[in-house]
Amino acid sequence: FIYVDDSFSFAKAGDLSYYVKYHKVLPTAMVKLLLLWDELGIPHEERKQIFGSPLAVIGFDLYHSQVNCLMEESKYSLVREIKAFARFKSRRLLREFEHIAGSLNWALNVCPFLRPGLSALYAKTKGKTNSKGLIWLNRNVVTELLWAAFHLERSNGVYLLKAVSWN
Numbered sequence: 001f002i003y004v005d006d007s008f009s010f011a012k013a014g015d016l017s018y019y020v021k022y023h024k025v026l027p028t029a030m031v032k033l034l035l036l037w038d039e040l041g042i043p044h045e046e047r048k049q050i051f052g053s054p055l056a057v058i059g060f061d062l063y064h065s066q067v068n069c070l071m072e073e074s075k076y077s078l079v080r081e082i083k084a085f086a087r088f089k090s091r092r093l094l095r096e097f098e099h100i101a102g103s104l105n106w107a108l109n110v111c112p113f114l115r116p117g118l119s120a121l122y123a124k125t126k127g128k129t130n131s132k133g134l135i136w137l138n139r140n141v142v143t144e145l146l147w148a149a150f151h152l153e154r155s156n157g158v159y160l161l162k163a164v165s166w167n
Helices: 028-040 072-085 094-107 112-125 139-153
Strands: 016-019 024-027 055-057 060-063 068-070 091-093 134-136
Touching (some): 016 028, 024 028, 072 094, 072 139, 091 094, 094 112, 094 139, 112 139
Antiparallel strands (some): 091 134
């Protein structure tokens, strides 16, 4: 699949070819795509031509052998951010609420079970438009955010297939 300038594919282990422009061995399908792009004059960067396991995609680590997706480093960063934000009886800017909501929304890609952790946050910010306006954190928002942080911290990511071992 190719999306704008991102291509995701699979190949048999050892199916590699040498790509002269980068002076390195890459999966054959990737080399064919890069050669096509070269012929068409489509620019590409060596640092973006990655393969293997884990494969980092928009901050998520994809493990092909386990057929799952994790967000190890960014997960702990987000947990710290949530815990620092979620202080009962404190006030935060609407912009900060939106940032936390956006970060948790991003995490839903690999931890969809965290969705309930956003309900009170969305309800609290509904209809507000002044990004510099201060909003009180109530018990519901704090409780749901800390619930999300607790479960995110213990998450093993999401499995892309139900069966991990194949016959």
